[in-house]
Amino acid sequence: MKNTMKSVALTTGLLARVALWVAGAGLVAMTALIAAQVFWRYILNDSIVWTEPASVMIMGWFIFLGAAVGIREGYHLSFDVMLYLVPDRVKLVLYSISDLAVAGFGVGMVWFGWKLAAKTAANMLPSLGISGAFDFAPLVAGGVLVVLFSLERVARRAAGLPTARFGEDAVEH
Template identity: 55%
Template sequence: MQDGLKVLARLFGVLARITLYISGTCLILMTAVVAAQVFMRYVIGSSIVWSEPLAVQFMGWFILLGAAVGTREGYHLSFDVLLMFLPQGVVRFLHSVSDLVVGAFGAGMFWFGLELARRTWSSKMPTLGLPDGTNFLPLVLGGLLVVLFSGERLLRRAAGMQTARFGEDMVED
């Protein structure tokens, strides 16, 4: 089982790294679009009509994909003071409950994001010409990744293996 989890950890490590690169690229692109809009508006005196909706699109991607990687790395919000005083078995149990709750939240993101995308797909954003449903695609993909990464954390904990630390693929050789 641990060999299979090592392969899974490597695959999810690659997936997390790709996701983080996409997230970072979207942050850079959003910054560039906003900078271009500021330059055009205050220096040239003319606005770019598509800058705000495009910047919001990029923002959704970098926030929700980054949050999914944060789930894998264990950076979601937590209150750890109590955990310092509890036995290790109880701490592992509470971490598993946390991963289950985060995974359920990710499932909700996926399910309801998919429903929002489906219901708004037929209308178009006037400035970009894209379906309105594209606004919810980061929610769908981010939710799916949260579910996958939470499941990976649960499997690894059940097998007695370490969970993520930033920048590691969680593989013991």
């Protein structure tokens, strides 16, 4: 099981790296679009109508992709005061419970994001000319990654591999 989980960790690590690069590129693209909008509006006294909705959509992508990667790496928000008081075996159980709760949240992101996308699929975003469902695609994609990365953390812990959370050592690549 350890070898299988190491292979899974390498694959999800690559997926996380790609997601992080996409998120970073999205941040740069959004910044460029906003800068162009400011230049056009205040210097050229004109406006590019599609930059604001495109920037908001791109922002959704880098937020949800970055959050999913943060969950994989153990950087998500947690309340860990009790962890200082309990034995290591209890900590591992509490980590797994936390990861399963996060996975449940990811399932909710996928479920409700999909429902929102389905309800807005027939609407067109006027300035972009695309379906309103695209507004919710980052929520669904981020939710899928949250579930995948959370379950990976539980499986890695069950296999006796570190998860790089709260002082646990990272898996060696």
